[in-house]
Amino acid sequence: MNENEIEGMPSNLQTKAISLAxxxxxxxxxxxxxxxxxxxxCQDNGVAILGGDVLERTDGNNIKYTYDNWYLVQVNEDxxxxxxxxxxxxxxxxxxxxxxxPDKRLLFALVMARGPQATESLRIPPDV
Numbered sequence: 001m002n003e004n005e006i007e008g009m010p011s012n013l014q015t016k017a018i019s020l021a022x023x024x025x026x027x028x029x030x031x032x033x034x035x036x037x038x039x040x041x042c043q044d045n046g047v048a049i050l051g052g053d054v055l056e057r058t059d060g061n062n063i064k065y066t067y068d069n070w071y072l073v074q075v076n077e078d079x080x081x082x083x084x085x086x087x088x089x090x091x092x093x094x095x096x097x098x099x100x101x102p103d104k105r106l107l108f109a110l111v112m113a114r115g116p117q118a119t120e121s122l123r124i125p126p127d128v
Contacts, residue, residue, distance in 0.1 A: 008114075013038055018107060020055070023063060029055050029107035035094055038110060043087040046080070050111040052090060054097050057105035066104075068097060071111075079116045 009017075016037075017028035030038055035052075042049055051071030055063050070093045074082040094108055 009038070009041060013041060018063070020063065020109060023065070025109075027109050029053075029063075029109040031105075031107060032094060032098055035108035035110065036091060039087050039090050039094070042090075042110075042112060043083065046083055046114070048074070048079070048083045048086040048113045049090040050086065050113055052093065052111060053109040054101075055107040055109060056101075057107060063107065066101070066106075074116070082116075 013030075013034065016030055016034040018030065020027045020029055029035075039049065041047070049072070051069060054066045054068040056066050057063055070089070072086050072089050077085070090110065097106060097108075
């Protein structure tokens with residue numbers, strides 16, 4: 001999620017966002033509980049989650065990428081179905097990584113789209 005996207009979120013989610021600027025990224029990440037709240041916000045507001053990156057807080061609150069991630073493309077479905085499917089998948093992936101890495105202090109950076117035009121280049125053509 002970048003700076004423009006975070007502005008449309010409720011203030012309680014904005015204040016929980018952790019800037020990834022120290023890593024050279026113009027994005028934000030959330031701890032698990034807050035990432036799941038962001039997913040619910042997306043579901044309720046027609047925002048698809050295209051994918052996400054997993055990060056870890058290390059000693060001294062430094063943040064590093066774990067190089068784990070996920071993505072989900074829109075495949076021959078309307079926007080509402082894609083939003084629903086992408087939010088469900090994001091929830092599953094967040095819980096999966098927490099189960100797989102239970103002793104880590106994980107953060108999740110979510111890639112979102114507010115409408116189908118934002119995912120046009122990611123769609124699989126109907127004849128594939």
